Amino acid sequence: MGDRLEERARKVPGSHETAFMSYIKQMFEAHPFEPAIDHSRAVECIVACYSCAEACNACADACLGEDKVGEQVACIRADLDCADICLAAAKIVSRITATDRELVGAQLRACAHACRLCAQECEKHAPHMKHCAICAEACRRCEAACQDLLKE
Amino acid sequence: MGDRLEERARKVPGSHETAFMSYIKQMFEAHPFEPAIDHSRAVECIVACYSCAEACNACADACLGEDKVGEQVACIRADLDCADICLAAAKIVSRITATDRELVGAQLRACAHACRLCAQECEKHAPHMKHCAICAEACRRCEAACQDLLKE
Amino acid sequence: MGDRLEERARKVPGSHETAFMSYIKQMFEAHPFEPAIDHSRAVECIVACYSCAEACNACADACLGEDKVGEQVACIRADLDCADICLAAAKIVSRITATDRELVGAQLRACAHACRLCAQECEKHAPHMKHCAICAEACRRCEAACQDLLKE
Amino acid sequence: MGDRLEERARKVPGSHETAFMSYIKQMFEAHPFEPAIDHSRAVECIVACYSCAEACNACADACLGEDKVGEQVACIRADLDCADICLAAAKIVSRITATDRELVGAQLRACAHACRLCAQECEKHAPHMKHCAICAEACRRCEAACQDLLKE
Numbered sequence: 001m002g003d004r005l006e007e008r009a010r011k012v013p014g015s016h017e018t019a020f021m022s023y024i025k026q027m028f029e030a031h032p033f034e035p036a037i038d039h040s041r042a043v044e045c046i047v048a049c050y051s052c053a054e055a056c057n058a059c060a061d062a063c064l065g066e067d068k069v070g071e072q073v074a075c076i077r078a079d080l081d082c083a084d085i086c087l088a089a090a091k092i093v094s095r096i097t098a099t100d101r102e103l104v105g106a107q108l109r110a111c112a113h114a115c116r117l118c119a120q121e122c123e124k125h126a127p128h129m130k131h132c133a134i135c136a137e138a139c140r141r142c143e144a145a146c147q148d149l150l151k152e
Numbered sequence: 153m154g155d156r157l158e159e160r161a162r163k164v165p166g167s168h169e170t171a172f173m174s175y176i177k178q179m180f181e182a183h184p185f186e187p188a189i190d191h192s193r194a195v196e197c198i199v200a201c202y203s204c205a206e207a208c209n210a211c212a213d214a215c216l217g218e219d220k221v222g223e224q225v226a227c228i229r230a231d232l233d234c235a236d237i238c239l240a241a242a243k244i245v246s247r248i249t250a251t252d253r254e255l256v257g258a259q260l261r262a263c264a265h266a267c268r269l270c271a272q273e274c275e276k277h278a279p280h281m282k283h284c285a286i287c288a289e290a291c292r293r294c295e296a297a298c299q300d301l302l303k304e
Numbered sequence: 305m306g307d308r309l310e311e312r313a314r315k316v317p318g319s320h321e322t323a324f325m326s327y328i329k330q331m332f333e334a335h336p337f338e339p340a341i342d343h344s345r346a347v348e349c350i351v352a353c354y355s356c357a358e359a360c361n362a363c364a365d366a367c368l369g370e371d372k373v374g375e376q377v378a379c380i381r382a383d384l385d386c387a388d389i390c391l392a393a394a395k396i397v398s399r400i401t402a403t404d405r406e407l408v409g410a411q412l413r414a415c416a417h418a419c420r421l422c423a424q425e426c427e428k429h430a431p432h433m434k435h436c437a438i439c440a441e442a443c444r445r446c447e448a449a450c451q452d453l454l455k456e
Numbered sequence: 457m458g459d460r461l462e463e464r465a466r467k468v469p470g471s472h473e474t475a476f477m478s479y480i481k482q483m484f485e486a487h488p489f490e491p492a493i494d495h496s497r498a499v500e501c502i503v504a505c506y507s508c509a510e511a512c513n514a515c516a517d518a519c520l521g522e523d524k525v526g527e528q529v530a531c532i533r534a535d536l537d538c539a540d541i542c543l544a545a546a547k548i549v550s551r552i553t554a555t556d557r558e559l560v561g562a563q564l565r566a567c568a569h570a571c572r573l574c575a576q577e578c579e580k581h582a583p584h585m586k587h588c589a590i591c592a593e594a595c596r597r598c599e600a601a602c603q604d605l606l607k608e
Contacts, residue, residue: 021203021293023286027210030282032217050202051173058179058246064532065184065249070525074402076532077520081396081404085411087239088392092385094210097217098378100385100421106414107389113410130182134175216380222373226554228380229368233548233556237563240544244537250530252537252573258566259541265562325507327590331514334586336521354506355477362483362550369488369553391543398514401521434486438479445477 022047024094033097041149042093048138048145049090049111055138056083056118062131075121075132082118085111086142093149108146115143174199176246185249193301194245200290200297201242201263207290208235208270214283227273227284234270237263238294245301260298267295326351328398337401345453346397352442352449353394353415359442360387360422366435379425379436386422389415390446397453412450419447478503480550489553497605498549504594504601505546505567511594512539512574518587531577531588538574541567542598549605564602571599 025043060079063072089111093104119139125132177195212231215224241263245256271291277284329347364383367376393415397408423443430437481499516535519528545567549560575595582589 021199023203023207023290024210026286027207027214027283030286031210031214032219033214046206047173050206051175054198054202054242054246055175055179057243058176058183060536061247061249061533062179062183062185064529067184069529073520073525077399077402077517080516080536081399081407084392084395088388090206091209091388094206095213095381095385097213098381100417103385103414103417103421106410106417110407110410110414113404113407117404117407131179134178134182138175212384213381216377221377225368225373229365229551229554232364232384233551233559236544236547240540243540247533247537250533252569255537255566255569255573258562258569262559262562262566265556265559269556269559325503327507327511327594328514330590331511331518331587334590335514335518336523337518350510351477354510355479358502358506358546358550359479359483361547362480362487365551365553366483366487366489371488394510395513398510399517401517435483438482438486442479 022050027094028096031096038149038152041145041152042096045108045142045145045149046090046093048142049086049093052115052138052142053083053086053090055135056080056086059122059131059135062129066129072125075118075125078114078118078121079135082114082139085114089146105150108150112143112146112150115139115146119143174202179246180248183248190301190304193297193304194248197260197294197297197301198242198245200294201238201245204267204290204294205235205238205242207287208232208238211274211283211287214281218281224277227270227277230266230270230273231287234266234291237266241298257302260302264295264298264302267291267298271295326354331398332400335400342453342456345449345456346400349412349446349449349453350394350397352446353390353397356419356442356446357387357390357394359439360384360390363426363435363439366433370433376429379422379429382418382422382425383439386418386443389418393450409454412454416447416450416454419443419450423447478506483550484552487552494605494608497601497608498552501564501598501601501605502546502549504598505542505549508571508594508598509539509542509546511591512536512542515578515587515591518585522585528581531574531581534570534574534577535591538570538595541570545602561606564606568599568602568606571595571602575599 024046028039028043056079060076060083063069063076063079066072089107092107116139119136122132122136122139126136174195176198180191180195208231212228212235215221215228215231218224241259244259268291271288274284274288274291278288326347328350332343332347360383364380364387367373367380367383370376393411396411420443423440426436426440426443430440480502484495484499512535516532516539519525519532519535522528545563548563572595575592578588578592578595582592
């Protein structure tokens with residue numbers, strides 16, 4: 001199974017990403033309702049939110065494993081907030097049976113802000129800690145995806 | 153952003169998956185600790201857990217949008233349990249600073265069981281509801297990934 | 305254990321609440337940092353968020369058990385959003401090591417809005433479904449607690 | 457609002473608990489289904505799980521605020537796992553429309569184990585850190601409530 005994953009995984013050039021599987025695009029196409037929001041922007045936002053939560057949760061743990069953990073406190077703190085907010089946003093944007101645009105907007109604004117804070121903190125450590133560089137990338141992408149969906 | 157997403161997405165042949173990006177493999181490589189568990193199996197399990205949670209949450213919503221929602225009650229119920237357990241499992245397996253193998257094992261057993269129950273329920277509806285077919289696939293894959301990591 | 309619980313529980317007159325135990329007030333007092341936000345308002349908000357998440361999650365399940373589940377779709381939908389947002393808010397307000405007031409504000413606004421939407425939906429069913437009456441009460445209290453903390 | 461909370465809050469003698477509100481007992485009474493599991497044990501377990509998640513999340517943050525955060529790494533790690541597992545358990549036990557006893561059992565076993573690990577870690581720090589003493593109490597109570605429900 002690990003081997004099959006390795007086969008499927010492609011390194012995206014110039015980035016820290018590995019391919020994994022998202023079902024959300026197919027789920028939206030199979031959904032009995034027409035979404036009130038743009039499909040591809042919502043898909044990108046949901047995928048970015050789950051990926052960012054995954055990265056933030058892992059970055060918090062990697063920071064906890066650093067020798068100088070005292071210097072990582074603000075980063076761990078930002079990671080945890082960002083992971084929690086991203087998961088809430090991912091779930092809410094996924095629910096298209098009925099969409100309250102104001103609610104989605106409020107959660108996306110909170111999410112974009114959490115991503116920005118976490119990216120700023122991770123970017124301080126990025127030059128000497130690769131996990132922070134990766135996490136910053138995930139956060140910046142998620143911030144952009146939230147902003148993009150907010151523009152609608 | 154939606155366009156870039158479309159470019160990056162590849163349909164995996166013969167499946168309902170689209171390839172997106174996970175940061176967990178790079179995060180593990182950047183982590184200051186050596187993991188106590190096999191890298192590639194843990195990566196596959198984490199990715200499968202997030203994907204399954206994504207699919208289950210979306211399937212619950214799609215079921216809620218069906219005309220005959222009364223026939224989807226058991227499916228919605230199974231989806232919600234499975235999504236919650238998968239997210240907890242994903243986060244716990246991601247934390248490798250210290251790994252209590254018994255705890256990981258207990259959560260993986262709960263997760264594999266939740267995935268099996270949800271897959272069984274979704275498979276009943278799969279012939280006439282594509283979102284259930286997709287969700288069943290995500291659940292079976294996650295069940296297998298949990299079992300695979302449990303074998304270690 | 306159930307018996308001890310019964311002894312400890314008090315019915316709050318005129319409400320659907322039973323008093324149980326929260327540790328957050330003592331946790332704040334034991335915390336090495338002085339919080340940037342008002343203690344008692346933050347405690348009330350955190351407690352209200354967890355209680356509301358608990359009520360919403362249970363109301364969604366009770367709605368799924370109703371004979372006419374088709375009439376409960378909007379309620380289940382609102383319950384799930386509200387539960388997810390409340391838990392994210394509870395965790396973020398609990399973290400006082402460093403508080404980004406703008407982030408807390410953004411999440412509280414999302415939470416207050418989710419609570420209002422869920423309360424409005426539950427109130428429609430409250431006359432004939434007690435679980436919706438209880439959930440509406442939890443949502444209104446949480447909305448008020450979020451608004452109160454936002455006023456700071 | 458803060459003031460009303462203060463009025464309602466009672467310090468439980470000999471413990472770190474403050475009264476807060478749980479709606480789950482009333483929700484179970486209002487639920488259209490008869491639960492497959494004992495009411496009062498399930499209520500105690502759900503309340504204990506939410507309280508423990510609240511305490512663990514707050515303890516992780518308090519540990520992050522300690523001067524010697526390097527000595528708190530194992531505690532933060534245990535807190536995060538325990539909080540995630542407790543919330544998953546609370547939600548699953550709350551869903552009584554259909555209860556798969558094996559699934560509930562598996563999640564309760566994972567939860568009891570996470571609580572035991574976290575309590576053991578917190579108890580090491582309890583003599584000189586009150587937040588760890590409080591968290592250990594919440595974890596031990598939750599472990600007992602899970603074990604009690606497992607006995608059924």
